[in-house]
Amino acid sequence: MSAPAAAAPSFEHLLERPDLVWMGQNTTHLEPPVEVLAALEESIRRREFQLYAPALGFEQLRELIVEDLGLPGADVWVTDGAVGGLHHICTGLAGSISRIVTSDPGWPWPARFAGLEGVPATTLDLYSAEQGYKITAAQIAEVIEPRSLVYLIDPLNPLGSRYTRDELVAITDLARETGSLVVHDCTYRHFATDHTLAAELYPEGTFTTYSFSKWLGLAGLRLGAVVAVPELLSRLTAVPSNPLGANIQAQRAAIAGLTVKEPWLARVRGANEANQRTVRAAVERSGLGKLVVYPSHGNFVAVDIADSGWSADALCAAMLERDVFIRPGTYQSPRFGERFVKVSTSVPEEWGERFAAAWADLSTPGAAR
Structure with missing residues (x-):
């Protein structure tokens, strides 16, 4: 039996641990591009923090996001992190939404946001190798109704799977037939291979969410975007959640990052892939769990520990005692969360090695469970 885990410390307390390995948030921890740091410093020197920004974001940034996604004709609303845009979609459009369809595992907040406005939620299970750790069009067809909102995370946080073009065609066809909307949460798209945007298939009904926390590492600065064709996006921006920008x-940092995107992505993807290999090797050597999806299409991997004797919370607490912060699946999956833990991998490769040493220590005889 696993001993009950102590409550996880707050991020504020974790920030007070200078030697901590941060592999529990899907953010990038590499040294940022010099251009990004220079843009931040110049903005501070000019005291731009004393000014409000345009309500929809700087025009240059909006154009660069459209170019990055390859969605000509789309419009962009720059938000306080991707989550700020998600909140406004789920609450601002609640009066026209009959139901929100989400997944488990997934990210619980959109259903909670919609629930504030009385919108019912249907959560579909996807922790299944037989269905590729993705929700299927057949599952959605059983529950979708006219004017639903389908929330699709792709690549999937927390498991790392991604949808094929054919799978997205089937899902967007269902949405079109029922007059439903799709939120395509693509915050990990920069780490994926052969990724397809639902907005290419169903532009009139798809909101695409975009983040600078993951690939560029601007998590603490809180910047993201919602992208859609102008007619659809105007349903949000007519009364934006933050009209002061x-x-x-x-x-400024995001503009600088997008101008040096290609060399930066080569670097961060290289570190991500190396750390995924390190985590996989450590898990295989230890006999403590197995990777759920490998290679992951995100900047993280999930490790199934169902047969290990550990609970997810207890294992993460034990890793934290060894100065390695990883996340239990219970944060993102009420039904399957005790089966897995999540390890972020867009971090310095030295951190990957420290993870491997700590994980090996947990697999030694006598390690407290």
Whole structure:
């Protein structure tokens, strides 16, 4: 039996641990591009923090996001992190939504946001190798109704699977037939191979969410975007949740990051892939669990520990005692969360090695469970 885990410390307390390995948030911890740091410093020197930003974001940034996604004709609303845009979609459009369809595992907040406005939620199970750790069009067809909102995370946080073009065609066809909307949460798209945007298939009904926390590492600056064709996006921006605009410093940093995107992505993807290999090797050597999806299409991997004797919370607490912060599946999956833990991998490769040493220590005889 696993001993009950102590309550996880707050991020504020974790910030007080200078030697901590941060592999529990899907953010990038590599040294940022010099251009990004220079943009932040210049914005501070000019005291732009004393100003409000344009309500929809800087025009240059909006154009760069459209170019990055390859969605000509789309419009962009720059938000306080991707989650700020998600909140406004789920609450601002609640009066026209009959139901929100989400997944488990997944990210619980959109259903909670919609629930604030009385919108019922249907959560579909996807922790299944037989269905590729993805929700299927057949599952959605059983529950979708006219004017639903389908929330699709792709690549999937927390498991790392991604949808094929054919799978997205089937899902967007269902949405079109029922007059439903799709939120395509693509915050990990920069780490995926052969990724397809639902907005290419169903532009008139798809909101695409975009993040700078993951690939560029601007998590603390809180910057993201919602992208859609103008007619659809205007349903949100007519009364934006933040008419005074998103963080100016963050927008300057994001513009700089997008101008050096290709060399930066080569670097961060290289570190991500190396750390995924390190985590996989450590898990296989230890006999403590197995990777759920490998290679992951995100900047993280999930490790199934169902047969290990550990609970997810207890294992993460034990890793934290060894100065390695990883996340239990219970944060993102009420039904399957005790089966797995999640390990972020867009971090310095030295951190990957420290993870491997700590994980090996847990697999030694006598390690407390």
